[in-house]
Amino acid sequence: MSKTKVLIITYYWPPAGGPGVQRWLKFVKYLPEFGVEPIVYCPENPSYPIVDESLLSEVSSEIKIIKQPISEPYRFASMLSKKDSKQISSGVIPKKKKQSIMQRLMLYVRGNFFIPDARKNWVKPSVEFLNDYIKQNNIKTIITTGPPHSLHLIGLQLKAQLGVKWLADFRDPWTTIGYHKQLKLSKSSAEKHRALESQVLQSADEIIVTSENTKKEFLSKTKQPITVITNGYDAHKIERPEKDKKFTLAHIGSLLSERNPKQLWASLKELIDENENFRSEFELKLIGVVSEDVLQTLKEFQLEPYINTVGYVTHEEAIKAQMASRVLLMVEIDSADTKVIIPGKIFEYMASGTPIIAVGPKESDVETILKSTNTGRYFYYDDKEKIKSQILLYFEAFKSNSLTVNAIGLEQYSRKSLTKVLSGII
Secondary structure (H helix, E strand, O other): OOOEEEEEEOOOOOOEOOHHHHHHHHHHHHHHHHOEEEEEEEEOOOOOOOEOHHHHHHOOOOOEEEEEOOOOHHHHHHHHOHHHHHHHHOOOOOOHHHOOHHHHHHHHHHHHHOOOOOOHHHHHHHHHHHHHHHHHOOOOEEEEEEOOOHHHHHHHHHHHHHOOEEEEEEOOOOOOOHHHHHOOOOHHHHHHHHHHHHHHHHHOOEEEEOOHHHHHHHHOOOOOOEEEOOOOEOOOOOOOOOOOOOEEEEEEOOEOOOOOOHHHHHHHHHHHHHOHHHHHHEEEEEEOOEOHHHHHHHHHOOOHHHEEEOOOOOHHHHHHHHHHOOEEEEEOOOOHHHHHOOOOHHHHHHHOOOOEEEEOOOOOHHHHHHHHHOOEEEEOOOOHHHHHHHHHHHHHHHHOOOOOOOOOOHHHHEHHHHHHHHHHHO
């Protein structure tokens, strides 16, 4: 029986690193098992803020991948300031009072001249190319995934021109995503974003989102069907490493300026001061990009001697670190806007067998998932004493060699199970 062809339009594709690439890399891996033939369309010469060459090995040679050139403004911006352009393109935006004149200028230009985002110039040439490609290859279904949300405009135009079935996948929200408030949008620019978002939400045949909170938000903006397909974890053949000798609390991923839970840092400082055993065995591992604001705060809490700053690692190394660490830390910005965000890494965290401490906003989807799977504890930013008590409990379990996780119901979050749901929509 012939497979159903589906064209997947994505910006992030190996060798792109970071969380944005994982979702569709894994969907593409498993879709053929459910009678779907995925064809991937991505940029030929992208400007990725993070590169992970190791992910190229996960792309099957049987998957058809087509590429077209893209004009990247971040490439030109890097001529003025490589560091600033890389930080902003990766989402690491300094606090307003600490922004340089160049950073303020870049944020203003990014927010008001590149709507919906800096990849908008790829829309027109992509529509022209794909219009012919879709007709020549008899493709009936297309999927766009954002951010960058400009890719949804490709879907919008192809839907209007060809009448194809169009699924719009939102890995993050659009106009309510946290960094929008930092883009120095004018009133008219903000309205343009809302208008484009509305067009996409009302024109796509089906909306796919990663959280129940995003679904709730979009239900007030469209009558089109919305399905929640979270991110997930994948089976791997990585040998489980030995556990760290020290009591390591590890954060893996980007620690942005606003992901700075001072009550957590205060709890650690108090435990260090009060508990000699904790002081001698504790280590805070920071794996990934860490903002200067967070590093400065850690310095203020006198935690520098206990920090092991690793920097960016490959996806395979990140998984090893998740399994080797004693406790995993997940931090989200304390904002109503971020309660809809479920970081992709949380599912790999859950599958690692390492207990999790998460700090974030109230009514978050992450809190619900951690509780239902029994994989960790979730706290709010002002829960200082509760955080401190939980860390101490984990430390005592570490000392008695009984620090374990008894997870339940993880299979629903496996990439293969999630792909089966997606194939049903296709």
